[in-house]
Amino acid sequence: MDETAELPTQEQRYRIRMQRKKAVVDSAIVRADKKKGLLLLLTGNGKGKSSSGFGMIARALGHGMRVGVAQFIKGHSNTGEEAFFRQQNNVIWHVLGEGFTWDTQDLVRDTATAQRGWKIAQQMLQDSSLDLILLDELTYPLKYGWLDLATVLDDLKNRPAMQHVVITGRGAPEALYAAVDTVTEMHDKKHAFQAGIQAQAGIDL
């Protein structure tokens, strides 16, 4: 008797494996039935946090949504996305920072800048015509104490029910982890910068 004839072929095994996978995915989709505005946190020491936020903006715009962006720390090299998205319809873009804190080196000034910035963020968080808000690098003003965490959490909580908010930046405080629906941490396993490769316009190392 040829026993191998009764074994499933590679193709049959593949089909069985994929059918099992589909069943798992489908049943998770059925269970997930709540709709609401989501609060997403993209943190960790790796790259791709802000980029991911900008990608979500592109996706949202493709769905005809209106988007607001507040950049709390404006870097030197990340003007590409600003130039690009400012040309688009349905985007409101605010640059609220003055560069990384190790450039200004002035606590009073950084605090005042962040607090002015939060007033603008607050207006967006009360504007139900905005479907998605990106609070880019918001974790830094929280980490350095320029903004009051309780106030920020309160304003996030009281936003319009269907408004999505994406927060990016390293070193997010624990209370922010607790308050959001989704946390993704980015971690670099290998970095070109460490190998002496220069940061280059238009590409995020």
Place this chain on the structure above:
Amino acid sequence: MDETAELPTQEQRYRIRMQRKKAVVDSAIVRADKKKGLLLLLTGNGKGKSSSGFGMIARALGHGMRVGVAQFIKGHSNTGEEAFFRQQNNVIWHVLGEGFTWDTQDLVRDTATAQRGWKIAQQMLQDSSLDLILLDELTYPLKYGWLDLATVLDDLKNRPAMQHVVITGRGAPEALYAAVDTVTEMHDKKHAFQAGIQAQAGIDL
């Protein structure tokens, strides 16, 4: 003698800390003096991999670069970014997949689809007018053996010297980790889908 008078104020400590930080950042920038097309891998089980790739596209377009996109697995809900970027100048967009493999459940067909797709990717990897190429979800055809890894690595290696390539997807093979300049892993620490919240158009859970 009032010893506290000699202690630095909060503001002075802040300034010293930030000066130290600036020195570290500046010296790393000086050391990083090589320019070349970068090969970036965005992997891990978390969200934000493709979004991050799309954000990099936005940034690159903002810098006037030309961009090519190849989507190896086309999902059901991620048509927002396609709709959006297809309206833009300087973007070439190819959808090369037929949905997740647990939908098709057909190894021969998935393999043929991926191999047709790679021919198109190869053309982009030989086109020096493209400054940035996003190979979205390329890890899956590699993981499932639809594409020959050695061929793919070879084509990546032989691309134009200044062309940047971003590869996204879970389960990247070890050899891909070794071949790229930068690896970022995304990991979800908390996920709304697990709490029963539905995937919603325009927002990436």
